[in-house]
Amino acid sequence: MYNLRLPFSYILRLPSTQALQKVGALIEYPAIYPFLTGRENLALYAQDTPKMNKLINRLEMTPYIDRKAKGYSVGMKQKLGIAMALLDDPELVILDEPMNGLDIEATILVRKIINDYAKNGTAFLISSHVLSELQKIMTKVLILNQGQIILNTSMNKIMQLQARRYLMQTSDQEAASRVLLENNIEVKQSDNNYLILTKKDLKKAQHELASNHIWLTALIPDGASFEKIVVDILKKKRAEIK
Template identity: 55%
Template sequence: MLRVNEMNTFIGRKRIVKNVSLQVSPGDIVGLVGPNGAGKTTIMKTILGLAKFTGNISINDKEVTENNHNALSEVGALIEHPAIYPFLSGLQNLELYSHDKHDVMNIISMLQMDAYIKGKAKGYSLGMKQKLGIAIALLNHPKLIILDEPMNGLDVEATIGVRKIIKQYAEQGTAFLISSHILSELQKVMTRIVLINDGKIIVNRDIKEFNQISHQKYRLDTEKNEFSMQLLKSNSIPISKNEDYLLVKKEDIFKAQDILYKNQIHLKEMSPMNANFEQIIVSILEKQRGQHHEK
């Protein structure tokens, strides 16, 4: 659905996005993750033909250039702030962009906007404006939907509703590219993670594959934890302590068991430790920064 090949984006003479290549297939929900200023919004704007770039971008095999936006006819987008006319009602805003009245009413109902949709948009709260921006992006059954921070200003109920809608559209074959700093929300919907730092992709993985990283350490509890810790260290096994437990890397687990058994130390518990999503992202970024400083 979307192919990006060796894309470099420039603001003035400064290169903001560096050699980015990625693919999004029908039904994919790709999460664009990274620290502030990493280049996530710039990548999205470039795909929408809103920035000067080199490389190739194609949507459904149609090329996007700075001057030719025909390929974007099947793309819905919400970037930064919703493009809303304040003196029109929410309904009139939707009707401006829509080709199908039934589609409009369906989206209003899905996003639970019926109560205020006929009121002027200038009187909307941040959350109401955000919902209207999402509604505009969903109009006309797009093949690709690009959402920049879609959960901004939404309450818990609205967030759950938007999540369900994203999954529903993806099941029907719509592709999504979504950036969000609320990683826990993105984690619940995305099928692939693309981690960006300093304008470059540093991780591009299927989410199931990525989640396996979370089982990197095992928690051990023995009848003699202090002695066990010294023993394992003296056998060159990296080990740390967390509260009353010992932490051992996954690859060292069998070796650790053998050493404890030889020394007649009974193991009371051994279980995988789940690192949460944010911790994994932070540790990858820290590792990358460390490598960058070494260079």
């Protein structure tokens, strides 16, 4: 069993690791030789030079790729590490905090490249604490707690947990609450005087209010953020353990 904390690039090219030949990875920190240029670092592992050069262009590394890697910024090194992981069109790519050290433009670029590779059949396993970034590229969610899988589901199902209720403000909040309750529409009142109702009741609520000449002045989706959903799941699981 290999220790994944070793520079993964070395592991991939050992003769006895046939199963890993189609796997690319960036684990913790890029395995870079500082006294080689970025291009030389990539050339150590690349089997297809034209594809390597294309990847350099896609990651917008051309301005510095022929400089010694020891002078690279954190973001430059991170891009080089991502390029190493994507060399030769791997079938599986493992990325640990891939957006670390990247500025906004580089983050958007890497996100697009990941999506493009995924559309062409590459599977990605991405570990990150930046959930807002993960949400933009992932299709499945796996949550681990103390080594146990506590959630393994599609992103579509997670999205269904969002925007499941609405905050409503009307021309007459007291009358609106009364009308909705009389028509068997569950409604609550928030601390800031909004009426809270579920998504499934929204259409019926709008009809009943209009019929009673009560007009909407504000309607705000009030779904849990992805971060909150994850935190709530973790809290629930830890409470079960206790």
